[in-house]
Amino acid sequence: MTPRTATLIGLTAILMWSLLAVMTVATGTIPAFQLAAMTFAIGGLVGLLTWIGRIEAMRSLRQPRVVWIVGIGGLFGYHALYFLALRFAPPAEAGLLNYLWPLLIVLFSSFLPGERLAVHHVIGALLGLVGTVLLFAGNTSDFAPGQVPGLVAAFVAAFVWATYSVLSRRLKAVPTDAVAGFCLATAALAALTHVLVETTVWPQTALQWLAVVALGIGPVGAAFYAWDIGMKRGDIRVLGAASYATPLLSTGFLIAAGFAKASANIAIAAILIAGGGLIAAKDMVLRRR
Numbered sequence: 202m203t204p205r206t207a208t209l210i211g212l213t214a215i216l217m218w219s220l221l222a223v224m225t226v227a228t229g230t231i232p233a234f235q236l237a238a239m240t241f242a243i244g245g246l247v248g249l250l251t252w253i254g255r256i257e258a259m260r261s262l263r264q265p266r267v268v269w270i271v272g273i274g275g276l277f278g279y280h281a282l283y284f285l286a287l288r289f290a291p292p293a294e295a296g297l298l299n300y301l302w303p304l305l306i307v308l309f310s311s312f313l314p315g316e317r318l319a320v321h322h323v324i325g326a327l328l329g330l331v332g333t334v335l336l337f338a339g340n341t342s343d344f345a346p347g348q349v350p351g352l353v354a355a356f357v358a359a360f361v362w363a364t365y366s367v368l369s370r371r372l373k374a375v376p377t378d379a380v381a382g383f384c385l386a387t388a389a390l391a392a393l394t395h396v397l398v399e400t401t402v403w404p405q406t407a408l409q410w411l412a413v414v415a416l417g418i419g420p421v422g423a424a425f426y427a428w429d430i431g432m433k434r435g436d437i438r439v440l441g442a443a444s445y446a447t448p449l450l451s452t453g454f455l456i457a458a459g460f461a462k463a464s465a466n467i468a469i470a471a472i473l474i475a476g477g478g479l480i481a482a483k484d485m486v487l488r489r490r
Contacts (some may be wrong), residue, residue: 202434205435207431207435208431208435208436208439210427211435212431213424213427214425214431215443217423218420219447219448219450219453219454220454221416221420221421221451223454223455224416224419227408227409228413229405229409230402231403231404231413232395234395235392235399235401237284237387237391238392240413240420241387241417241421242385242388242417243414243416243422244418244421244425245381245388245422247381248380248426261375261379261381264375269383269386272365273383274365275365275366275383276383277390277391278361279361279362281391281394282357283295283299283354285351286298286351286358288351289350289352289354290348291348296355297334298355298359299356300330300359300445301330301360302358302444304330307323307326307442309363309364309367310438312367313367313371313437319438324480325442325477325479325480327477328473328476329442329473330445331473332449332469332471332472332474332477333445333448335466335469335473366437369429370433370437372433380429384421384422442480445474445477
């Protein structure tokens with residue numbers, strides 16, 4: 202697999218994650234950790250289904266302890282912190298701090314062997330950050346001391362996801378099949394957390410059940426496998442900068458579904474984020490065939 206192909210596969214994860222918000226709305230009032238347990242279980246099963254006819258894939262679960270710490274810490278740790286952020290801080294502020302992770306991925310990539318961080322990568326990531334700030338502009342509320350734990354959780358979550366993503370490159374020898382194990386372990390931890398802190402609420406309609414299944418197959422399933430391929434074999438700096446398209450595309454899907462309204466801020470943010478992504482991907486776009 203060429204780096205270009207791996208990068209394109211990684212970009213599909215960004216597209217799938219942009220559907221997360223509208224699909225989550227469609228699931229109804231299922232508590233956060235219960236929904237995580239259900240969808241990560243489905244996501245893990247999606248990976249296991251790809252093992253059919255590949256008995257050797259089972260060996261992918263035989264990994265050193267550090268690999269499991271990175272995998273489970275990234276998937277469960279990030280989502281637990283993000284859910285905590287949404288519980289204690291307003292969604293706009295929490296989302297804005299959380300979306301530091303694309304910029305952090307670009308910056309952290311400079312510590313990887315053989316990776317060179319060029320000026321256009323940083324410029325592209327910063328334009329994406331500016332576009333994201335503009336996207337959230339006008340949706341923030343007054344600061345309250347009680348929001349501090351949530352804001353800290355959102356900030357730490359950004360570092361956790363960026364660290365997991367960049368360390369995936371360092372663990373390049375670990376097959377993507379292992380992600381199925383990370384998903385199933387995350388589902389188990391989310392289920393335990395749900396039992397301890399939440400009240401179970403099952404989907405009430407067939408549409409809500411379909412939304413749960415779709416989440417598990419796509420944004421909480423195939424997306425993590427695609428991201429793993431992109432991080433391990435693609436252009437990590439391009440994927441980091443391009444990740445700023447996630448909140449923009451997510452807003453677009455919410456508008457299309459009638460859950461949000463279009464605005465001038467969104468249009469300008471789209472230009473900044475798209476422009477930043479193209480600048481960061483300059484080497485890949487202009488590469489001679």
